[in-house]
Amino acid sequence: MRDIVKGEDAQIRAVGQVINHVAPDILLLTDIDFDAGLSAVAAFSDTLAQPYPHLYAALPNAGQQLGLDLNGDGYTGDARxxxxxxxFLGDGGMAVLSRYPIMREDVVDLSGILWRDVLGSILPEVDGAPFPNTAIFDDLxxxxxxxxxxPIDIDGTRMTLLAFDATPPVFDGxxxxxxxxxxDEARLxxxxxxxxxxxxxxxPVLIGNANADPFDGEGFHDAITALLTHxxxxxxxxRSAGAAEAATAAHAGPPELDTADWPEDGPGNLRVSYVLPAADLHVVDQGVFWPAPSDxxxxxxxxxxxxxxxxxDVALPQ
Known part of the structure; x- marks a missing residue:
């Protein structure tokens, strides 16, 4: 909130300029801190060329402590x-900004569904025993x-965002x-x-950062592939011209579809963010804002x- 109001943060300003250029009617922001009054997301919206009249956010699981030792180091209370x-509580949440009314009373928050209850879930193990222990998965x-x-009311027609921001499949053992x-976040x-x-x-319109590429990078490729082909x-x-020109040589996937620009000595460029509309919606146009270096x-x-x-860009059947 402080950085938004001061108006001096280079990243906030740049993100706002990109949003102004693309001018989406419905926008999902990820990794934006949550506050109960939505003051920060409202303040950010007000910095845009056309502020969004309809906002939605809920407390994320990120930063919520239940006294669990999730990383098995014998201590509790740190970020992991x-x-x-x-x-901290609310660190790195999500927010939906819309020019169409958000049907807030009909929002379904699935964030409390236990990992073990996801169909086909596979829980982590070490030497055949649940990691870090069985009791963790009673609450996680x-x-x-x-x-x-x-759900969003598009001139009397209901369209439902399936919004999420998955964990990176790295930083573990x-x-x-x-x-x-x-x-399993994708499998949900x-x-x-x-x-x-x-x-x-x-x-339905699946939208968010799956942190999974169907061809390259760490993690499993099967779950995001199942969504892409559902x-x-x-x-x-x-696609974008910028991604095509910044291809990671060792990768198998089409470089022009990449959505994240990571160092070549790290993950390299990957396709991790998605907008997948319902099969019965008509896709009019699509792209990734990643201009070529000469642009x-x-x-x-x-x-x-x-x-x-x-x-x-999608059009409703009627």
């Missing part, structure tokens, strides 16, 4: 012991940040705690689409961080 990595949700079903959790949406947590939503959704292929707009990316905004 929260329900999702977080240094699969969501590291949140899984929200957010041989038990692959984060890798397995990342896979597969279960929702197949009616395992109530009726399947109307006109019959309830349609595969989109938003003057590329200067906007100097301060935004590694992630690029993914956008998809």
């Amino acid at each position: 012991d929260a329900l999702g990595y977080g240094r 949700p699969v969501s590291s940040t949140g899984h929200w079903m957010v 041989a038990e692959d705690f984060n890798g397995l959790r990342n896979r 949406w597969q279960a929702v689409l197949e009616g395992h947590f109530g009726p399947a939503p109307t006109y 019959p309830a959704l349609q595969t989109t292929n938003p 003057p707009l590329a200067a906007l990316l100097d301060e935004t961080g590694p992630h690029r905004i993914v956008w998809v």
